[in-house]
Amino acid sequence: xxxxxxxxxxxxxxxxxxxxxxxxxxxxxxxxxxxxxxxxxxxxxxxxxxxxxxxxxxxxxxxxxxxxxxxxxxxxxxxxxxxxxxxxxxxxxxxxxxxxxxxxxxxxxxxxxxxxxxxxxxxxxxxxxxxxxxxxxxxxxxxxxxxxxxxxxxxxxxxxxxxxxxxxxxxxxxxxxxxxxxxxxxxxxxxxxxxxxxxxxxxxxxxxxxxxxxxxxxxxxxxxxxxxxxxxxxxxx
Ligand code: ZN
Numbered sequence: 001x002x003x004x005x006x007x008x009x010x011x012x013x014x015x016x017x018x019x020x021x022x023x024x025x026x027x028x029x030x031x032x033x034x035x036x037x038x039x040x041x042x043x044x045x046x047x048x049x050x051x052x053x054x055x056x057x058x059x060x061x062x063x064x065x066x067x068x069x070x071x072x073x074x075x076x077x078x079x080x081x082x083x084x085x086x087x088x089x090x091x092x093x094x095x096x097x098x099x100x101x102x103x104x105x106x107x108x109x110x111x112x113x114x115x116x117x118x119x120x121x122x123x124x125x126x127x128x129x130x131x132x133x134x135x136x137x138x139x140x141x142x143x144x145x146x147x148x149x150x151x152x153x154x155x156x157x158x159x160x161x162x163x164x165x166x167x168x169x170x171x172x173x174x175x176x177x178x179x180x181x182x183x184x185x186x187x188x189x190x191x192x193x194x195x196x197x198x199x200x201x202x203x204x205x206x207x208x209x210x211x212x213x214x215x216x217x218x219x220x221x222x223x224x225x226x227x228x229x230x231x232x233x234x235x236x237x
Pocket of ligand 1: 207
């Protein structure tokens, strides 16, 4: 990935493991002065995510903004914003979407498209063309807005629609969870991962049973790296 030296980067920071790793990737590629983090208050059930994002940005020493968009909560129908929808519990973790091609209930339709569009609008103000997002095509979930083709098409739309030469970077796109953990270690992001939030149940320490917890645990196990979040939780208790 060639990030280039011109302009700065806006990292979509959810407070999770992947976006935190991307923030440290951007620090390496663009430097602290040319990196900013952006989070969205979209009515997510687990407010702990935003607190995690705030602490990660603080630790990384970058500017951090939170944009409020409550439309997704109004739409409902998914497990992340609608409390009437149950979160998935393993062992569904390793399974592709259902045989009928259905998407998991944690899919929030349009979320990454909207987030990247707002991030572009925010970046436009400072003429920063780089947008960094922690999506991965290799993810178990098969979210269609995490795919390379979706990002390239959106990138083109943003360029045309705002007349700025946006580049959407997805440094984790082709990485497995194990490789993502290894990248985090290489980037010096492990200490920040202690503050990240992954659990679908919003638990801290994490529940260890939901699909998100299982996937995270597997990545660390396969990389042979202890999860700093669990180490921190042990120390705190
Ligand atoms: Zn969990």
